[in-house]
Amino acid sequence: MTTVDVPILALEIASLFDLIPESIRASTQPERLRALDDALAVIAGSDVGLLVVGDSFVDGNVAASLDAGLSLAYVAGRFPELGLVVSTDIAFVEPFNVARVLQTIDYANGGGVAWAPRIHAEEREFAAVGLRGRRVDADARFRFAEEFIGVVRGLWDTWEDGAITRDVARGRYLDPDLVHYLHHDGEFFSVRGPGLTPRSPQGRPPILLPASGGDLEAQELAERRADVIVVERPLDGQTDAPRGFAQPVLQRVSASRLAREPGLAEAPNAAGLIIDLQGDDSAFDLWRRELAGLAGRKRMRGETLLSLLGLPEYWATAPLAGARG
Template identity: 35%
Template sequence: MPDRITLVTALQGAGWHPAAWRVAGPVAQRLSSLRHWRDVVVEQDRLGIDAVTIEDSFTAGPTAADHDLDTTTVVGRLDALLVANAVAPATRAVGLVPTVSVTHTEPFHVATGLQTLDHVSLGRAGWRIQVSPTTREAALFGRRPGGDDAATLFDEAREAAEVVSRLWDSWDDDAIIRDVTTGRFIDRDRIHNAEYAGRHLSVHGASIVPRSPQGRPPVFALAHRADAAAFAVDAADVVLVTPGYQGREARELLDEVRHLEQVAGSDVRRPVLADLAVLIGSSSAAAADELAALDGAAGSAYAGASDTSVLATTVPELVSLIGDLRGLGFAGVRLRPLRIPLDSTAIARQLVPALVTAGLRADVASRPTADLRTRLGIAPAVSRYARPSVTGAGVGSVSSEVSA
């Protein structure tokens, strides 16, 4: 676990509250523009946020009771992976973690898209893995009836995560040799087929993208219920839990993750982040009033439709909570701003310096600019295929393929 608190901001449209677009001002006019995403992410990067996650789904927006789109909230979204690639050149240190579903997406496309992001961002890519359970989403693809039970979806997602990982490993770090004398651009013995045959997926072959700076971008997974937590421990490097949601306590959730790691026989203690939706006000009363106004505009309390607890809070209160979570053993927090840019700006401009003052964060000037795995305290990714060089051997000493 890093010696300072990890701080991640979860970005979604005008914010996580369904009525946020009504108070977003000019931002609401450009939610589908690159300018909106670049402005928000650049601010998070400049002021010291470790990573941003970018939400995505195969639905254009929330659905109403009749399963039609809810026209009272933001409808329409840009592809999260493409947005991350577009804003990467404008940022310096922040991790870029798009949400990419594996339910209807081929693992090959997931792997190569995220490898490309890792190259473009110089080692700052991550992946929030997600399943897509609804018949509405399945109907867009027409290859399966949809409505699969959760166990089936998570089993398929485990296989997809494994295939993606094998494809990420399929090129050795030094597979490209550019040997002008012999006319060889690559050493074929350093590219390995990702052999996999499972219940849901069967893949043979290598990625078309050379191994990226991190080797394997860190995988994030939301563990807001028991089956999702078991999947996260199996497939993810970073686990997101939701204290307060459905009465679950932070210590209970952290203990559950550690127990699942033991059951899985894992000797790795994954960074666990507390996932919280926040509205930050100038006082507790002001924050409560602002949340009530949003809920009134939406016609219902947001907490009823969320998969995490919702906090109307102040910066000092949030610093205290984060300190308590740190004391329990959490590596950090992922904060979902209910309003963008109001709450995302407060996280970057007010919360970050307050955490520095509290001794929970280093000053932004001393923030490491290493790859995202390093910043999260995750060990470097060693390819399952590459063998150590033989002592005394020359160029080309890396062995050929190890059995998958």
């Protein structure tokens, strides 16, 4: 990955609730929505190109526990210029629904969605959503993640480009020869398909996976399945991305550290920077006061995230067999 003059900037938050000032989180819903829209307008008006939003199941507040897909469906309609990264813990969801939600958002904001799957749920999170019986053993979690990602991509590919024909003369909405079953039967999932949503603007929205912390299995999974690699910015200011990765790299750094060390915004050897606002109620205010003026690359009108990230477009042009990816 070569150094770019202007990096892509991303903000990462645990949930949209983090953008609402603490002083009005107990206020009425209209007041909370106005505050949320004000915060999103500030982000959209800056050079932030990506907003990464996760799930929060143990906050104790119903407004904070909306899943990332539902939250970002709202944002896609209100601020279509923002690139959106849906960060979902795959221990709580099913591949079929993830595939559908991501393609729906991709339609809503014109090819501006990406996916960051995670699998690190805690016991209290399972209890919070009533899934006490569903577990993925530690030694199987990367096999689970790889199969999950493969099924989602396979479902995206069950609709070929041009499947929707709207042929009024023949009374046909779609060409059935361009819609295929998936017929996936794996270790963790059995999915017949096809997906419910026609092929979206990006076809296959980009997938972000972490490759930090010396976890060899995580790095190998990222190498096989990720379109974009996410690494933590180490203390020496150099990326710890493993050598040999062909994918673009995004470096993650906390807002507080970036405010102390503004030179980190240059993101050497990376396509961009993820500014982490998680775990600190004051982090968004810090970003707005001190970091909102950082320069970054954003999507142009009509541009997809695949294009912004320098990734190839994907096309499905043949019948599929299994969850290919």
